[in-house]
Amino acid sequence: MRSDPTPLAPQDQTPSRSTDRGKRLHALRGRRGGDRGALVWILPLLALAVGFGTYWLLVATREKPQTRDPVVYSPFVRVMTVLPQDLRLTVVARGTVAPRTESDLVAEVRGRVLSISPQLVVGGFFAAGDDLLRLDDREHRIALQRARANVQLRESEARLASAEARRRRQLARRGAASASDLEQFESRELVASASLSEARAALEQAELDLERTVLRAPFEGRVRERNVDVGQFLSPGDKIGRVFAVDYAEVRLPIQTDELAHLDVALDTAGFSGGIEGAEVVLTGRLAGRDLRWPARLTRAEAAIDERTRMLHVVARVDDPYALGHSTPMAPEAGSAAAVEPGTAARSGGDASAGGMASDRPTNGVVLEAMQEGTVPIPPRPRVPLPAGLFVTAEIQGRRVEGVYVLPPLALRDGGKVFVYEEEEAAELEDAQVEELGYLRVRDVSVVLRDRERVVIDAGLEPGERVVISPLRIHSEGMRLRTVEAEVR
Secondary structure: OOOOOOOOOHHHHHHHHHHHHHHHHHHHHHHHHHHHHHHHHHHHHHHHHHHHHHHHHHHHHOOOOOOOOOOOOOOEOOEEEOOOEEEEEEEEEEEEEEEOOEEEEEOOOOEEEEEEOOOOOOOOEEOOOOEEEEEOOHHHHHHHHHHHHHHHHHHHHHHHHHHHHHHHHHHHHHOOOOHHHHHHHHHHHHHHHHHHHHHHHHHHHHHHHHHOOEEEOOOOEEEEEEOOOOOOEEOOOOEEEEEEEOOEEEEEEEEEHHHHHHOOOOOOOHHHOOOOOOOEEEEEEEEOOEEEEEEEEEEEEOOOOOOOOOEEEEEEEEEOOOOOOOOOOOOOOOOOOOOOOOOEEOOOOOOOOHHHOOOOOOOOEEEEEEOOOOOOOOOOOOOOOOOOOOEEEEEEEEEEEEEEEEEOHHHOEOOOEEEEEEEEEEEEOOOOOEEEEEEEEEEEOEEEEEOOOOEEEEEOOOOOOEEEOOOOOOOOOOOEEEEOOOOOO
16 A cells, blocks of 8 residues: 655755746846856957057158258358468477576684675675674684794704704715614604695684685675674584575476477487577566566587486576676677567567467467568666576577468367368358358368467468367268358458
8 A cells, every 4th residue: 555755845855946046046147147258359440440440540641741841951160261471480488597507605613793784784785805794703713833943843854854854864874874874864854844735734724724824706796695703713614504506597498309309409419408508588477566577598408318208308597687787798690589678577478479460478399480671679667686596588599480371279179180171152141241152171181280279280271271279060062151250351
């Protein structure tokens, strides 16, 4: 017999409901995953579409670029017209005026200072042989008297010894005296003669010491310093003062060895003195608020080049630097650079230098002076002394060069080139100036010398050519240039 099915309890139906809910959740998650996969493909495509659309819009709406004619770089430059000139080279150096002789005055004998000459003061002048100082000579006079008395005594002894020796020789010839006695008296004669010579030398020394109690000037000069005063006791070797000669002064001038080419120097002459001796020099120094000039001449060159500076020193001589009129000055030639009134003020305007580059002040290195016929002499003025220790600038007159061109230093490019302005055409501007158009030409030149003020060229340029003297940051052969009447006069 079949029994009825037993009804399920409520708790037995729970697993079936959970399974249905899980299936529904799984299906829902599957649908969401599919939507995400579609978005991964759709979004990039959409971004590309937006990008292409934006690009097309920009291309379609952009303005066409304006076209311009190319601009030719043609800078404005300054030029100067060059003409050949005849010049005299001048080597410029600097040095300090020094006396030709400077000595220390020292005491030669001992004694107390009795008197001092009024000239023996710092800055005082004196002549050769002047009495500068006097010592107490009483002690030396006493010594002189003793020396004279000693000479008289030794003379008497010498006469007596000589007489005895003669008698012994006579006795020896007659056989009345032995040879030993003769030798003894002859020896005494020699001793007496030597003692007499010694006494006479002591007398001369005493006379000399007495003479040295008066200090006399060894030369014409001036006092630099004094170290003694009246009443001071001096011993031999004590310093009295320092003096220097004033007959002529010297200036030691260093010059570059390359600058010897600008002087008439015979390089095969020992000491380079062949063309240096007698070269005219003009010294310029500032004194009493004025620039003054003194004529001088080179007297010699030192025998060796300085190993430290690699420079050669030459010496210039200035006669009668203190204008005392006691020495004969070297006479410069008429119209020469050295024919200036010593100690007169330098002309403020200066001569117009070559190429229109005027300069009133001397510079280091080599400078130039235009050679002019009939130079107007400087009016005579009161002579101003050239004191020792003054720092001066020396312009040494060198050799003459002909047919050279003088340019400012900026005109020289790359060490040996210049830029020449080649004119093409001209156009009138609104302000009535003339704008010139031309081309740049690079020219190799031969440089004679170069310093901080100018450059001298002897080959590579033609008369009347126009040289660029302004800086160019960019340059090339044939480049267009413009200039508005910028010539340097």
